[in-house]
Structures are given as structure tokens and as C-alpha cells.
Amino acid sequence: MVETLTPDICVIGGGAAGLSVAAGAAAFGVPVVLVERSRMGGDCLNYGCVPSKALIAAAKHAQAIRKATEFGVSAGEPIIDYARLRARIHSVIEGIAPHDSVDRFTGLGVKVIEDAARFLDERTVAAGDHLIRARRFVIATGSSPAVPPIHGLAETPFLTNETLFELKRLPEHLVIIGAGPVGLEMAQAYRRLGSRVTVIESSAALSREDPELAAIALAEIRAEGTLLLERTMIHSVEQATRGIRLLCETGKGRFHVEGSDLLLAAGRAPSHASLDLDAAGIRQDAGRIKLGADLRTSNRRVYAIGDAAGGLQFTHAASYHARLVLQQILFRLPAHEARDIVPRVTFMDPELAQVGLTEQEAREKSGSADVVRWDFSGNDRARTDGLGRGLIKIVVGRRGRILGAGIAGAGAGEMINLWAFAITNRLTLKHFRGYVAPYPTVSEIGKQASISYYAPMARNRLVRSVIRMLRCFG
Ligand SMILES: Cc1cc2nc3c(=O)[nH]c(=O)nc-3n(C[C@H](O)[C@H](O)[C@H](O)COP(=O)(O)OP(=O)(O)OC[C@H]3O[C@@H](n4cnc5c(N)ncnc54)[C@H](O)[C@@H]3O)c2cc1C
Ligand SMILES: NC(=O)c1ccc[n+]([C@@H]2O[C@H](COP(=O)([O-])OP(=O)(O)OC[C@H]3O[C@@H](n4cnc5c(N)ncnc54)[C@H](O)[C@@H]3O)[C@@H](O)[C@H]2O)c1
Numbered sequence: 020m021v022e023t024l025t026p027d028i029c030v031i032g033g034g035a036a037g038l039s040v041a042a043g044a045a046a047f048g049v050p051v052v053l054v055e056r057s058r059m060g061g062d063c064l065n066y067g068c069v070p071s072k073a074l075i076a077a078a079k080h081a082q083a084i085r086k087a088t089e090f091g092v093s094a095g096e097p098i099i100d101y102a103r104l105r106a107r108i109h110s111v112i113e114g115i116a117p118h119d120s121v122d123r124f125t126g127l128g129v130k131v132i133e134d135a136a137r138f139l140d141e142r143t144v145a146a147g148d149h150l151i152r153a154r155r156f157v158i159a160t161g162s163s164p165a166v167p168p169i170h171g172l173a174e175t176p177f178l179t180n181e182t183l184f185e186l187k188r189l190p191e192h193l194v195i196i197g198a199g200p201v202g203l204e205m206a207q208a209y210r211r212l213g214s215r216v217t218v219i220e221s222s223a224a225l226s227r228e229d230p231e232l233a234a235i236a237l238a239e240i241r242a243e244g245t246l247l248l249e250r251t252m253i254h255s256v257e258q259a260t261r262g263i264r265l266l267c268e269t270g271k272g273r274f275h276v277e278g279s280d281l282l283l284a285a286g287r288a289p290s291h292a293s294l295d296l297d298a299a300g301i302r303q304d305a306g307r308i309k310l311g312a313d314l315r316t317s318n319r320r321v322y323a324i325g326d327a328a329g330g331l332q333f334t335h336a337a338s339y340h341a342r343l344v345l346q347q348i349l350f351r352l353p354a355h356e357a358r359d360i361v362p363r364v365t366f367m368d369p370e371l372a373q374v375g376l377t378e379q380e381a382r383e384k385s386g387s388a389d390v391v392r393w394d395f396s397g398n399d400r401a402r403t404d405g406l407g408r409g410l411i412k413i414v415v416g417r418r419g420r421i422l423g424a425g426i427a428g429a430g431a432g433e434m435i436n437l438w439a440f441a442i443t444n445r446l447t448l449k450h451f452r453g454y455v456a457p458y459p460t461v462s463e464i465g466k467q468a469s470i471s472y473y474a475p476m477a478r479n480r481l482v483r484s485v486i487r488m489l490r491c492f493g
Contacts, residue, residue, distance in 0.1 A: 022149050024130065026050040028348060029144055029153035031136045031294070034061020035334040036325025037159030038119055039341030045127040047349055052153065053124060054146040056135035060119035061161055062180070062326070063334045069115060070184040071204055073108040075366055078211035082243075082368070089405060099212050101189045108184055138299035141318055155320055155348050158301075158308065159337070160294065162287035162326035167196065170255040175263055177281040186280075190214045194263065194278035198224035198247060200365045202284035203240060207367050210245045217246040217276055219267060224249055225365065228425075229377040235408050235427035236367045248276075256281065289327055312355040314344055322347075336361050359423075362439040364432035369409055372435035375423030375442045381414045389415045391448070393468035395428050400459035404429075411464045413438075415472065419447035424465075434462050448472050 028044050030037045033055030044051040058065045081097040117123060121131045134147030144151045164179035166172065178186065180201060193209050195202045198220035210216045218224070224247060225233040241247055254266040254273070262279040289307060296302075302309045302317040307329040314322045324340035326332045339361060343354040362374035381388035395401040395409030409428020416422045424438035441450065451469035456462060476482055 020148065024052055024149055024151045025153070026052045026130065026151065027154050028052070028157060029054065029136075029151045029155075030157045030159055031144065032061065032159035032161055032325070032327070033059045033119070033124075033131070034159060034161045034325060034337065035063045036161070036327070036337035036341055037061070037157065038124070039338040040157050040159065040324070040345060041124060041129045042127060043341060043345045044349065045124075045129050048128070049349060050130075051128075052130045052132060052149075052151050054132045054134060054136040054144070054151070056133070059121055059124070059131075060116060063337075064112060064115055064119055066181045066184065068334055069112055070108045071180070071201075071208075072366060073111045074104075074184070075204060075208045075368075077104045077107070078208035079368060081213075082211045086405075099189060101212075102187070104212075105184070105187070135293060137293060137295045138301075139295075140298055141300050142320065153320075155322070156299075157344055158291060158294065158316070158321060158323040158327050159325045159341075160290045160327045162332060163290045164283055165286040165288040166283060167253075167285045169196075169253050171257045175256050175258050175281065177263075177283050179283050183282060190278075190280040192217070192262070192278040193280050193282060194219065194265065194276055195282045195284055196253065197284035197286065198249065199227075199284060199286065200225075202282070203236075204366050205282060205284065206245045206247075207240050207243065210240075210243055215246075215278075216244075217248065217278060219251050219253055219265070219276065220247070220249045221252055222250065225371070228365070228371060228373065229379065229412065231378075232371055232373070232410060232412065232425045232427035235410060236365070236369050236371045239369060239407070240367060287326060287332060289329060291323075291327055313347060313353065314340055314356060315347075330356070331358060331361050331363075333361070333363060360439065360443045362435045364435060366432060369407060369428045370431035371425075371427050372431035373423070373425040374435055374439045375421070376414050377423055377425060378412060378414055381422060391415060391468045391472045393464045393471065395461070395464065397467060398459075398461055398464050400461050400463070401428070403459065404461075406430075406461065409461075409464075411468055413448070413465075413468055413472075415448060419449050419472065421446055421448060421451075426464075428461070430461050434465070437462065437465060 027049045028051045030040050030053045041051050041053040084094045084097040087094050124131050132146045132149055136144050136146040139145050142152055192215040195206050195218045198218045202218055206216045206218045252268045256265045263281045265276045300318045308323045322344045325337035346352045346354040359375045365371040378388045378390050391413045393411050406429040412425045414423035421441045426434055448469040451466055456466045
């Protein structure tokens with residue numbers, strides 16, 4: 020028997036984006052139906068942020084043991100119990116899962132349908148035994164690992180983020196296609212756990228990042244022994260007796276790369292193919308949903324958010340999108356995506372964090388860029404703790420307005436919070452110069468950089484003569 024539901028909002032996809040919309044709408048007592056075809060929590064909880072950060076945490080411990088000798092503490096080469104490590108990753112997922120579960124959302128007042136959704140027409144979605152005719156629809160169907168058109172790949176076993184954390188043994192030699200955030204975070208983690216790692220990248224590693232900052236993180240990756248092959252084309256891949264074999268080419272010629280396991284980290288593809296967007300009058304452009312800055316599709320009843328929106332692909336961007344559509348649906352207030360306030364962090368060690376404009380983007384926008392820098396070597400805490408190389412770059416506009424901030428270094432992901440706050444609230448470097456930072460902390464670099472921005476003022480003739488004049492008053 021088919022049941023027809025008529026909620027205010029129908030959300031398709033129970034990942035970070037969809038769950039945020041459903042929870043937000045339910046909090047205001049708005050009837051909402053959530054359709055999820057697979058695991059609640061989506062990529063972030065099950066195959067993305069959570070397992071990857073738990074793996075990185077284990078690798079960090081291994082590396083800390085190795086580095087301890089520098090501090091006069093010797094512990095020898097770490098022994099990796101991969102079964103235990105893997106069990107911990109899954110117990111971390113299980114610990115968070117109740118927060119995203121069907122039970123919790125049902126308790127919040129959300130009607131959850133565990134099935135695949137597809138549009139029948141502009142106002143109707145079918146999911147299992149249900150027809151949903153909602154006032155508004157939110158597509159939050161996320162993305163899946165992109166599979167590049169490499170000869171032989173379809174016949175060769177490979178891992179993706181959806182299968183990597185199920186692996187029951189430490190790869191002996193992990194070959195990774197793609198040097199973006201997924202590829203490099205996993206490369207460093209597995210290298211630190213003891214695997215040999217080769218990363219093959221067709222263009223430049225971390226090509227979207229400020230090259231000066233990216234170079235700091237990439238130098239560490241290389242120093243730890245990951246082989247990073249940039250500007251390398253992969254012609255073909257095949258299964259070999261003891262793993263996989265790739266035929267590659269650079270400007271210098273062709274060569275083979277052999278490894279025990281292959282991980283695809285070559286970007287993402289939207290997962291909306293089975294939604295039948297045409298039936299709903301939702302237009303696409305080269306496989307991506309066409310969207311306005313208000314995240315509305317060409318069908319004005321339908322929004323697309325999170326990875327499905329095809330722009331910023333982060334969990335925090337997904338919940339930001341959710342807020343923007345809730346503002347429009349519940350309160351009828353206009354809302355537009357502002358990408359410059361959304362930070363991004365690549366959790367390599369040292370971490371790489373950015374919010375707002377990079378130096379290059381500022382130059383492209385206005386022909387020049389005023390950039391303030393501060394090196395970690397000028398920070399006492401970075402020295403006491405042996406944090407290694409690090410740099411903050413702040414892009415400054417008129418009257419000291421902060422337009423962008425990028426940090427490469429230990430703890431960059433935590434530190435960027437403050438700069439994201441500053442950019443969202445249109446603060447200036449004056450605000451950073453004026454607050455009192457606790458000593459010794461690494462976050463002080465922001466204040467140190469801000470003071471350096473105003474340092475030329477101390478040499479200003481007018482300022483000096485005012486000080487001289489004020490002396491006359493005793
Ligand atoms: C390895 C890895 C590490 C990452 N690390 C970070 C990180 O550290 N920080 C960060 O901010 N981001 C990180 N990301 C990115 C982050 O995971 C995504 O941006 C985020 O999960 C997107 O959420 P979403 O809700 O848009 O999509 P998803 O989480 O993909 O959720 C979409 C949901 O829709 C469901 N669905 C799809 N089609 C249908 C249908 N027809 N009917 C019903 N349900 C459907 C799917 O089953 C899925 O559950 C990482 C990604 C990867 C791959
Ligand atoms: N810390 C984080 O916030 C975090 C971590 C992981 C992933 N993510 C998100 O997930 C998304 C996907 O990450 P990703 O690293 O998979 O994608 P990406 O698009 O950032 O990087 C993929 C890389 O693979 C390369 N590539 C593509 N095809 C190739 C081929 N045939 N041969 C060699 N190289 C090839 C590309 O040039 C690119 O550099 C990102 O957009 C990011 O937002 C975020």
C-alpha cells in the first residue's frame with residue numbers, strides 16, 4: 020500500500036547536509052520527511068572525516084614515538100597493531116552514530132524513510148512505499164569517489180574512501196591516485212604507520228592551496244618518505260602477481276609503478292544520477308545541478324546543498340548550506356552563499372588551513388596584495404614544543420581589513436577558527452593587535468603578525484613628533 024505524505028519539507032539524503040536541515044526544521048516544529056537509502060550520517064561519519072581523522076590520530080601517535088628521541092625520550096620504533104587500530108576507528112564511528120541515527124531523528128519529530136528517493140514530477144518524490152508531496156525539497160545526496168578513465172581500472176581491484184577503512188591489514192605499498200586532501204591525508208597516515216606510499220598526481224599536489232603554504236606541508240610529507248610524483252600521467256593499470264602495476268609518464272619518459280594496493284583519491288562525482296532530476300524540471304550543467312547563489316535549482320521548490328551543490332565539499336559547508344536554506348524556507352528571508360567565510364583545513368601534519376582570499380586570489384582580484392607573514396620560528400611555544408616549520412599569511416585590505424588568512428603548521432586547523440570569525444565579522448588587524456593573547460601559545464603568531472603590520476607606524480615622523488610634544492606635559 021502506497022502512503023502519501025505531505026510535509027512542509029522533504030530532505031533527500033541523511034548525511035551532514037540533510038541531517039542539519041531535518042534537525043533544524045524539526046526544532047521549529049515544521050513537518051519534515053528525511054529519505055536516506057543507505058547509512059545515516061553519510062560520508063563524513065561512515066567513510067570520510069571521522070574514520071580518516073581517527074586513522075590520522077593513530078598515525079600521529081606513531082610519529083610522536085619516533086620523534087620522542089629529539090626530546091631525550093627514547094621508545095624505539097612503534098609497533099602497529101592494525102586490527103586494534105581498525106577496531107578503534109570503527110568504535111569511534113559507533114560512538115558518534117547514535118547522534119545521526121533514525122531513532123534520534125524520529126525522536127526529534129522527523130519522519131525517516133529508509134529507502135532510495137527519486138522525483139516523479141516537479142512536486143512529488145517516490146521512496147519505497149511512500150509518495151511525498153512537499154512544499155519544498157532539499158537535495159542533499161552528496162558525492163561519491165570519482166573514477167578516472169584509466170585503461171584497465173575497471174578490471175583492477177582498487178580501494179576508495181568507502182572501502183579503505185574496511186581493510187584488514189596494513190598495506191605493504193599503497194599507491195594513491197590523486198594528491199588532493201584525501202590522497203595526501205591518507206598518504207601521510209599510512210606512511211607513518213609503516214606502509215610504503217607512492218602518490219601519483221596528474222597536475223600539482225594541493226593545487227587549490229597557496230603554493231608557499233602547501234610547500235611546507237608537502238616538504239614534510241616527502242621528508243617522511245612518501246614518494247610524490249607530480250605532473251605524472253597514468254596510461255594504464257593492471258593486476259600484477261603481488262598487487263597492482265601502473266604505467267605512468269612524465270616529460271622524461273614512461274615508467275612502471277608497482278604496489279600492493281591502489282587507492283583512488285581523484286576527486287568526487289555528484290551522487291544524484293538516480294534522482295530523475297529531469298522529471299522535476301531541475302536543470303544540470305555538465306552533470307552538476309545548476310544553482311543560484313541562494314542554492315535554489317531551476318525548480319524553485321527545490322534546493323541543493325552540501326556536496327550535491329558541487330562547490331565547497333566540506334562537512335561545515337554542508338551545515339552552513341543547511342542554515343541558508345532553512346532561513347529561506349522557514350522565514351522567507353533571502354540568503355546567499357558567501358564562500359569567503361568558509362574555512363578549509365587539510366589535516367596533514369603540519370596542517371594546512373585557509374579562509375578568505377589567498378595571496379594569489381587577492382592579486383587576481385585587485386592587481387596587488389598586501390600580505391603580512393609570521394614564521395613559527397618567531398614563536399616561543401612553537402620552539403619549546405619542537406613544532407617544526409610553520410607560517411601564517413594574512414591578506415590585508417584597506418584600513419587593515421582582513422581579507423584572507425592561511426596557516427601551514429601544527430594546530431593550523433584550530434587556529435583558523437579565529438580568522439574565520441574575524442572575516443565573517445569584517446574585523447581588521449587592529450582588533451588582533453589590541454587583544455591580549457596568552458603566552459606562550461602558538462595562536463600568538465596572529466597577534467605577532469598584526470603588530471608587525473603596524474610596526475612602520477613606530478618610525479612615522481608625525482607619530483614620533485606627537486610623542487615628543489606630549490613629553491612636554493611632564
Ligand atoms: C576521506 C574523506 C575525508 C574527509 N574529511 C573531511 C574533513 O576532515 N572535514 C570536512 O569538512 N570534510 C571532509 N570530507 C568531506 C565531507 O565528508 C563531505 O563534504 C560531507 O560528508 C558532505 O555531506 P553531504 O551531506 O553533502 O553528503 P553525504 O555525506 O555524501 O550524504 C549524502 C547522503 O545521501 C544519500 N543518498 C544519495 N542518493 C540518495 C537517494 N536517491 N535517496 C536517498 N538517499 C540518497 C547517501 O546514501 C548519503 O548518505 C571528507 C571526505 C572524504 C571522502
Ligand atoms: N580535511 C578536509 O576538509 C577534507 C579531507 C578530505 C577530503 N575533503 C573534501 O573531499 C573532496 C575530495 O577530495 P579529493 O582529494 O578526492 O579530491 P580533489 O579534487 O581535491 O583532488 C583530487 C586530485 O586528484 C588528481 N587527479 C584526478 N584524476 C587523476 C588521474 N587520472 N591521475 C592522477 N591524478 C588525478 C587531481 O588533479 C587532484 O589534484 C575535496 O573537495 C575536499 O573538499 C576534505
